Amino acid sequence: MPITPNRRSVLKAGAVFAALPVVGFTDRRRAGPLAGDPFTLGVASGEPAPDGVVLWTRLAPNPLAEDGFGGMPARAADVEWEVATDESFSAVVRRGVTTALPESAHSVHVELSGLRPGAEYFYRFRTSGHVSPPGRTRTSPEPGSLQPFRMCFASCSHYEQGWFTAYRHLADEQPDLVLHLGDYQYEYAAGRSTERVRDHVGPETVTLAGYRQRYAQYKTDPDLQAAHAAAPWLVVFDDHEVANNWADGVPDEPDPSFLGRRAAALRAYYENMPLRPSARPRGIDMALHRRVDWGALASFHMLDTRQYRTDQPCGDVYRSDCPERHSPAATLTGAEQERWLLDGFARSRARWDVLGQQVFFGEVDLVAGEGRGYNPDAWDGYTVNRDRIVAGIVGSPVRNAVVLTGDVHAHWAAEIRERAGDPSSRTVATELVTSSITSGGDGSDTRPDVEAVLPENPHIRYFSDRRGYVRTRITPDAIEADFRTVPFVSRPGAPIATGASFVIADRDPALHRTGA
Incomplete structure (x- = not known):
């Protein structure tokens, strides 16, 4: 079973380590004395493999500096890192030094290898006499393992529209893995939001300095740092x-x-995320889609639905319908990424094939009664591309297919039919859609406009307009999914609750609701 340390003790340890001498660290001052604590943006890890992970931090003693450099001097800084098997760092297994460069906004991406599979580790950084808070991470299991694990997924955290309380609750779940499915930050100028409870710093982000500053503002949030x-x-x-x-x-x-x-x-996205150096952008292009295995239990196909898509049909008008939706040339994935995904299905040996992606996959008719209307920014605007993906699932060794989605600022649970829009068609996959962390404000349990269209969409099994995230437990026999919700984000301190729970059984793509 996964190890579950005391989460609060991990967070509390950061203050202790910052105050005490750290055995094993040397005092490297290549950047010279700093104006303050450079670890104001916290730490992160990502891209777990059986033998390693990526460790991330970014130095920013003045995180909201308008030039985007976080108050760092325009020269390189040596950053020491270490990894231990215990949260007190008495059993250090790896340590080293990396260089934070000004041209990368003093971000670091340490690509570790040589760790044990399926193991828990703790990590931290040091530079110029300052020690970062610690982070907890873990490697994925060895190939062939069917070890159960816990995964949470989230999306859409608009800083102005609420407090990131849901991120704090997500951290307290002590998951083994977190998926973030997009809209990590918002580009809008300060004061634009009508649901505003706190303010962005700066104008709309259009420059590298602006994006760096905006990421820094989001990352100063303690609840996001905890997650x-x-x-x-x-x-x-x-x-x-x-x-x-x-x-x-x-x-x-x-x-x-x-x-x-x-x-x-x-470029700013890469600098601020725990991605592998291979994801570093080249001009306007970034290699984002990739496949990450969790033993033999799950294969995560992480998709990119922005860089390669054709323009939205129907003038990108919400609740629209037009023949261009069904054009064979329209694509959300691009041809190369589609081939990569279908090849992954054809080679699948995982118990669960999970698509981590951004926009609603299944068909959703948004018009009640006569007529039809769809969201052309979602897969409903690219129906032939979607049909090829569904056919790839059906015609491959894929045993169980689950689509994870963000974007729409509400919880949804839906079954995916072999022929979209045909209620007599068999169910071939399941879609779980997470609500936003804050985007949309407090929300409500339901919405009249959605209730009006649910009869048009019998494959949709659940909807909630509350903010939150989805918690899952993945085993060889089932995926258990809990839609976690907070009653408000307009002020801090909201409690967490479960709005609905479902089970997806092995070889049964239907959604089975559990509990009350």
């Missing part, structure tokens, strides 16, 4: 990490400088 320090993350971006509803080289609003903005945004 990062609790477990390794797998991340993918959606639209707001760059700009609303962008599609490859096409912005939502006319912008002749958009490609430069995209390059700046992706």
Whole structure:
């Protein structure tokens, strides 16, 4: 069974280690004395493998500096790191030194190997006499393992629209893995949000300095820091990490400088996420889609639904319908990524094939009664591309397919039919959609506009407009999914509850509701 340390003791340890001499660390001062604590953005880990993980931090003694450099001097800084099997760091198994460069906003990505599979570790950093808070991470199990594990997934954390209380509760779940499915930060200028409870710093993010500053503001939030320090993350971006509803080289609003903005945004995204160095952007392109195995139990296919898509059909008008939705040339994934995904299905030997992606996969008719209307920014705008993915699941060795989704700021649970829109068609996969962390404000248990269209969508089994995340337990026999919700985000301190629970049984793609 997974190890479950006392989460509060891990957080408390950070203050203790910062105050005491650290055995094993040397005092490297290549950057010289700093104006303050450089670890204001916390620590993170990601990309777990059987023999290692990626460790991340970024030095920023003045995190909200307008130039995006976080108050760091314009020279390199040596950063020491160490990894231990215990939270007191009395059993250090790896240590080393990396260099934080000003051209990378003094971020570091330590790509570890040589660790034990399926093991828990603790890590921390030091530079110029300052010690970071510790983080907890773990490696994935050895190939062939069917060891159960706990995974939480989340999306859409708009700083202005609420407090990140749900991230704190996610940390307290002590998951083995966290997936973040996009809209980690929002690009809007300060004061634009109508649900505003706190303010962004700075104008709309269009420059590298602006994106760096915005990430820094989000990462100063202690609840987000707790979630990062609790477990390794797998991340993918959606639209707001760059700009609303962008599609490859096409912005939502006319912008002749958009490609430069995209390059700046992706560079800042890499600098602020626990990604492997192989994901470092090259100009406007970033290699984001990848496959991460958790033993033989789960294979995570992490998708990119922004960089390669064709422009949204129907003028990108919500609740619209048009023939262009069904164009064979329309693509959300791009041809190369589609081939990569279908090849992964064809080679699958996992008990569960999990798609970590951004926008609603299943069909959702958004118009009650006569007529039809869809979200063209989701897979409903690219139906032939979706049909090929579904056919790839059906015609492959995939044993169980589960789609994980963010974007829509509400909890949904749905069954995916072999033929979208045909209620007589068999169920071939399941879709679990997480609500937002804050985007949309407090929300409510339901919404009249959604209740009105549920009869048009019999494959949808659950909806809630509350904020939160999804907690899962994945075993060889089933995936247990709990839709976790908070009653408000307009002020701190919200409690956490479970709005609904479902079980997806092995070789049975139907959703089975459990509990009250």
